[in-house]
Amino acid sequence: MIEVKNITKTYGAGDTAFQALKGISFDIQDGEFVAIMGPSGSGKSTLMHILGCLDTPTSGTYKLDNKDVSKMDDEELADIRKDKIGFVFQAFNLLPRTTVLRNVMLPLIYAGVDADEREARAEKSLLAAGMTEAHFAHKSNELSGGQIQRVAIARALVNDPSLILADEPTGNLDTKTGEIVLGTFQKLNEEHGRTIILITHEPDVAEHAQRIIHIRDGEILSDKKHPQRKARHHAQ
Amino acid sequence: MNINDTIQETYVALSANKVRSSLTILGIVIGISSVIALVSIGQGATKSIQTSIQSIGSNLLVITPGAQRSPGGFGVSSGRGNAKTLTADDATAIASVANVSAVASEVAGRYQVTAQGTNTNTTVTGVSENYPAVRNVQIADGRFVNDSDSNSLTKVAVLGPTTVSDLIPDGTEPVGQTVRINGIQFKIVGVTVAKGGSGFTNADDAIYIPLKAAQRFLSGNNYVTTIDVQAASADATTQVLNDATQLLLDRHHITDPTAADFSILNQADILASASTITTTLTYLLGAIAGISLLVGGIGIMNMMLTTVTERTREIGLRKAIGARRSDISRQFLIEAIALTVIGGIIGIALGGAISLGVNATGLLTTSISLSSIAMAFGVSAGIGIVFGWYPARRAASMNPIEALRYE
Ligand SMILES: Nc1ncnc2c1ncn2[C@@H]1O[C@H](COP(=O)(O)OP(=O)(O)OP(=O)(O)O)[C@@H](O)[C@H]1O
Ligand SMILES: [Mg+2]
Numbered sequence: 146m147i148e149v150k151n152i153t154k155t156y157g158a159g160d161t162a163f164q165a166l167k168g169i170s171f172d173i174q175d176g177e178f179v180a181i182m183g184p185s186g187s188g189k190s191t192l193m194h195i196l197g198c199l200d201t202p203t204s205g206t207y208k209l210d211n212k213d214v215s216k217m218d219d220e221e222l223a224d225i226r227k228d229k230i231g232f233v234f235q236a237f238n239l240l241p242r243t244t245v246l247r248n249v250m251l252p253l254i255y256a257g258v259d260a261d262e263r264e265a266r267a268e269k270s271l272l273a274a275g276m277t278e279a280h281f282a283h284k285s286n287e288l289s290g291g292q293i294q295r296v297a298i299a300r301a302l303v304n305d306p307s308l309i310l311a312d313e314p315t316g317n318l319d320t321k322t323g324e325i326v327l328g329t330f331q332k333l334n335e336e337h338g339r340t341i342i343l344i345t346h347e348p349d350v351a352e353h354a355q356r357i358i359h360i361r362d363g364e365i366l367s368d369k370k371h372p373q374r375k376a377r378h379h380a381q
Numbered sequence: 382m383n384i385n386d387t388i389q390e391t392y393v394a395l396s397a398n399k400v401r402s403s404l405t406i407l408g409i410v411i412g413i414s415s416v417i418a419l420v421s422i423g424q425g426a427t428k429s430i431q432t433s434i435q436s437i438g439s440n441l442l443v444i445t446p447g448a449q450r451s452p453g454g455f456g457v458s459s460g461r462g463n464a465k466t467l468t469a470d471d472a473t474a475i476a477s478v479a480n481v482s483a484v485a486s487e488v489a490g491r492y493q494v495t496a497q498g499t500n501t502n503t504t505v506t507g508v509s510e511n512y513p514a515v516r517n518v519q520i521a522d523g524r525f526v527n528d529s530d531s532n533s534l535t536k537v538a539v540l541g542p543t544t545v546s547d548l549i550p551d552g553t554e555p556v557g558q559t560v561r562i563n564g565i566q567f568k569i570v571g572v573t574v575a576k577g578g579s580g581f582t583n584a585d586d587a588i589y590i591p592l593k594a595a596q597r598f599l600s601g602n603n604y605v606t607t608i609d610v611q612a613a614s615a616d617a618t619t620q621v622l623n624d625a626t627q628l629l630l631d632r633h634h635i636t637d638p639t640a641a642d643f644s645i646l647n648q649a650d651i652l653a654s655a656s657t658i659t660t661t662l663t664y665l666l667g668a669i670a671g672i673s674l675l676v677g678g679i680g681i682m683n684m685m686l687t688t689v690t691e692r693t694r695e696i697g698l699r700k701a702i703g704a705r706r707s708d709i710s711r712q713f714l715i716e717a718i719a720l721t722v723i724g725g726i727i728g729i730a731l732g733g734a735i736s737l738g739v740n741a742t743g744l745l746t747t748s749i750s751l752s753s754i755a756m757a758f759g760v761s762a763g764i765g766i767v768f769g770w771y772p773a774r775r776a777a778s779m780n781p782i783e784a785l786r787y788e
Contacts, residue, residue: 199701199781220705227703234701234785237694242397254386255703300702 146307146340147173147196152205152215154191154363165191167363168205175307178334178341178374180354188363189344190312196342197230197310198222210307227256231301233311238297239285245271245296246281252304266303273337274299275329291322298329302339309333312344320349327353331374382708390712391719394688402720405684409724409764410731412674413757417732417749419670422739423663425747430659434652436576436584438517440482440615441648442622444475444608444629465604466642469592471629472509472608478624480617485511487607488595492563494588496548503544505562505588507595515609518584523556523571531591536598538567542575543586562588565598618649677724678764685717685772696776697784710777717769718762725761729754 154166165188194200207215239248253263274295315323333339352375359366446466472486488507510528576584612621736747
């Protein structure tokens, strides 16, 4: 479902130009759980922004569900994000002063889904992400770090996207809470067949994936299957 | 995003910083309420000046003795009103000018007036029978003085309501009692209807006596101090003015019109120039209030720009999960409009209350027109659009990645 061919990304121009991605190619199939690893500054976030249609590559093509999105304009990209992609960021995932339920409904609000349906869908994906009903009416600033990330996962799921992208989703969490969040991703992948791309620089985190792509200085170093993925954490 | 969701988002955003939102709204409240209040006071003043000019009669020309005011200054016209050049015969002659519907003569002066243990100093006017018709005076009680009183030199008087309360404070029936004007006893035969005290002279603080009695017992000569001429219609006033001027010049054997020993004031001219002045004043007041409205609008823009900067990451997040440019710009524009419209509604209420308060003091009769409310509402919404547009556009054009990275 993802076909990336020879993607480059250059920031700036002239003397200050910096090539963050130097020709990246890979395919990702439906239902895969891929971890992208690499040291800081290697271009992971840059790649994720392109995969998530937040940005376009300088050259190369990116096909999502057989549609070339690499040359689309802002508004078309916004529509692709709305329909096909769910994001989980490292920090600042939820709107402040807004309830958990409404945060999760937000993509549906922008998609114009009517009130009854979006509430039902938001509740369903909150439960799937391991949240309990007791928290639905909480404001986002009344949650723990692990709960925030799970609400963010619920929001990423709610529009039934082809692809869930997570950029260091456990970067701000302690190991135990991080394990719970990663377990949530793993469950979504194993039980619901979601395609997940997870970005991290921690090998431990990558252990949860079926396939690990290593990048360094904007180039792919290795792209390996990872048969013995870590056992899922069942603490929830 | 539908209207309901937009309202909800706007409420959450504006209530997040209540103090700042309220202060911003206050700027608009002050602007809108001062526009409403000042314009209604201006219009009230215009109306009260107009009614007080109109209350002296309609289609009226007022002839007074003395030199025409020369454009050079006021000095040369000294003696106007005191000069003795007009007589009751002049008035009779003017009555035959075409399109004159009525003519009244007056002999006015201020005298000490006493009653049972009370006294006052007021304007005593000797008048002919036509006076109430020409000068729009109505009788509340008893009757007005007439020409047979005048011809028989009967000492009767009609009092204005203010004079009645000054002289007969105990509230007993004034008709039938007597007053002493300059020491001479007059019998009260009537009381006029109150005209209201606004205006340059108080028509309610007055005593009317028969013309000839005034000439004989008070002024001691046969001249009159004013001739009031009522034209048949508003269109005829200019023609009546010209004909009456020519007639009086002929009767007084004056060939040079600039040397006339009388002057004629046209009520319509007074009304027109008063209206011009008060309308200009109303615009001026409105413009001053408009400046504070503009300042309020800049307050809105300032707050919205701060909000957009503060919420940069929120904007980035919204864009990442599928908000289009139009969703973002609409959200911020509606926040700005909500601030100004709330401010506008409170401002209309406050401006209305100020205007009613001024009304209650009795100084002016203010009125708030529906059109000024509609305009204030439109203006406040417009200010929201104008001053909210730039911040909204700035928010909408943010790059989602940079917005998310913003610290
Ligand atoms: N907007 C930008 N303008 C210029 N250079 C940029 C920009 N964004 C990223 N870069 C550069 O591109 C390179 C890759 O950045 P990127 O954020 O993709 O790294 P990363 O792999 O996500 O690192 P980390 O693990 O620290 O998040 C870095 O050297 C960075 O300085
Ligand atoms: Mg990064």
